[in-house]
Amino acid sequence: MLAQAMAGNASALVTAFTTASVPKLKRSVGVGRSIPAYTQINEASQAVLCGDGQDVRDMTVAQWQTYIAQQVQTSSIYGAYWSELRFGCSSWPFVPNWRFTGxxxxxxxxxxxxxxxxxxxxxxxxxxxxxxxxxxxxxxxxxxxxxxxxxxxxxxxxxxxxxxxxxxxxxxxxxxxxxxxxxxxxxxxxxxxxxxxxxxxxxxxxx
Known part of the structure; x- marks a missing residue:
């Protein structure tokens, strides 16, 4: 399907999504089977979050307070949670050589x-x-x-x-x-x- 789509014919790929022909998780795994855990998921996610986002390693406490307030204003339920995710980048040691900023x-x-x-x-x-x-x-x-x-x-x-x-x-x-x-x-x-x-x-x- 992917090869056909890359060649210009996306019919099979679109049909797979729109008709739900992609196997459901319970059918793919089956009774008594499990999917092995991806042990590097946290590191991989953090690398993407911190690499794609603005460098926040030098943000002050006041700047973090402003950022958290903005997030909570956007969502009173999830704002603080998303702030916590970004705060994890405050000590991320790697900086990408190139980052698209718009x-x-x-x-x-x-x-x-x-x-x-x-x-x-x-x-x-x-x-x-x-x-x-x-x-x-x-x-x-x-x-x-x-x-x-x-x-x-x-x-x-x-x-x-x-x-x-x-x-x-x-x-x-x-x-x-x-x-x-x-x-x-x-x-x-x-x-x-x-x-x-x-x-x-x-x-x-x-x-």
Whole structure:
């Protein structure tokens, strides 16, 4: 599937996601089997967090207090938690040789394949309630890319692919398969809520 997509035919890859043909975890692992733990997960995550972000090793206590206050203002529930993650970079000893600092934007798309311009507008997707990548951030990113669309799923989770929602999957399928970008914002209703008893077992970890 990946080879076909890299060669220009993304049909199989998109179909795998939109039809949920990627094996579920319980079917992949099976009864009595387990996935070996990746023992370097903390170090790998820290390297990405600290390497991609601004160098914070010289931040003062006052600067940290301001940063934490900003995060809590953004999210009274998760703000302090995300501040703690970044604080771990205050003593990270490695600095990347190159780090992209922006601009995180793109010019208007041109279907003729003009150099320096994307061939199609971007499509952003977001859950309405996402504690990791909030909807407000998706809206800010979309504003920096002319002609982009934003598909919103009225659900509570991180990432939309795992929701098995026919509406949002259809928007993504149409984007990759036919290049259709919704105008402005498109809203999709949740197919399964936290109090529903008929939810697939794979969704239980989301709530």
């Amino acid at each position: 601009p995180f934007a793109s010019p208007e798309a041109d279907t003729r394949g003009v150099e320096g311009r994307p061939a199609a507008p971007l499509l952003f997707v977001s859950n309405r309630l996402d504690p990791v990548t909030p909807l407000a951030s998706a809206r800010r990113m979309a504003a920096g890319h002319p002609g982009s669309g934003l598909a919103i799923l009225d659900d509570m989770a991180h990432t939309v692919f795992i929701q098995n929602n026919s509406c949002i999957d259809g928007v993504i399928h149409d984007y990759f398969e036919m290049g259709i970008v919704p105008q402005g914002e498109t809203f999709c209703n949740a197919s399964c809520g936290p109090w529903d008893t008929n939810c697939p077992i794979e969704r239980l970890h989301l709530y």
